[in-house]
Amino acid sequence: MNKTTQPSLNTTVTACPSCDLLLSGTTARENHAALCPRCNELLHRDKHNSIVKTFSLSLTALLLYIPALFLPLLTMGILGTESTSSIIYAIFSLFVQQQFFVGFIVLLTAVIFPFFTLLSLCVVSFGLLTDHKKKWMPWMFRHYNHLREWAMTDVFLVGILITIIKMAHSAEINLNLGFFCFVFLVVVTIASQTASDRKLFWSLLEPTCAKTSPSPPEPLTSPGSNSRGASHLVCHTCHKIVWSDNGKTPSHSKCPRCGEKLHHRKKNSIMRTWALLCTAVLFTFPANILPIMEVEYFGVPERSTIMDGIVYFFQDGSYGIGIIILTASILVPLFKIIGLTIILLSIHFQWHTGLRRKTTMFRLIEFIGRWSMLDIFVIALLCTLVQFGFLSTISTAPAAFYFTCVVVSTMLAAVTFDTRLLWDNCESTS
């Protein structure tokens, strides 16, 4: 059982990626987690045998990747007619229905990004394990860190389960080999990501020349200080601190360890977040008002909105699924929009109370953002599986495009926002 402790002191100096607090040493003791004393951000969690575990798990996931995506997932039968779908075919059907944007986003989040993240983990951990480090490995691991939350095989799996429950009353469903491969793929993918110790990976990937950069000035900046206007810059990806050797702001434009562009705060963070948030609000209306799915039953078309789908589950007595879809499709996007608006307004009006709570809320927004794609995945599967000609057919409707735009823009809004701005606001008024 892991316990939470204050960071143990050692000679290294790190900065909290969330609030920018400078700390003397944040390496967690064995089986412990190190948290930021100011904002509660998880700074480091010790992971036993991280490299070996990450390599073996990511390699297993890669071996499962092709069968999980290409083998038949489910077979659905109605009155003697059968239809089968694999994940690749479900995505292909979105393109056939001319839902190019939705199809492209599903292709990225369910196929391309999961493959890239697994490949990155496997290659980098193998390089570290065999001591064959290459120049491009930090680049690969940096992009793994950026794309991890956009790889949504776990969300897709929940989408498959909801599709099965939704259709279980009206059709006979058989699980195929692809389904079991996909379940195993998701489990192993989550395990490989959990096993990777990012702090350890970055320290081992660091080029020797980067390790000899200027050291922190003495005495070290006092607790509570941050990098704004100071003689150092903090990399937002690998969290390396780049110190200046002349007491001025460092002139480095790129992180010597991971190659990420260095900046005191993310460029135009507030303006970009506002713009993406406004885009999300604008798309929310057509996403909820217009139909998202069209069901044709014995030649009679019936279009349903997101809310119609939720009401259907409640009327059907499937309260659990109804609550999951209601949370993923309505409550999560609403929470993201309201939460980010509160955070942005509190920076604008310098409300410096409850900063810890606001930072925790932002972490929750980042964490749950991807689960809104659930409804889109369910619709993609239904559109492929329910193709029984005159008997019954399901196809996408215009709201699928608008809803995907809402999910993508709110996720991008969370990416462009720099939580350190929240704490700058606190310091400038204290």
Ligand SMILES: [Zn+2]
């Ligand atoms: Zn912090």
Ligand SMILES: [Zn+2]
């Ligand atoms: Zn870096």
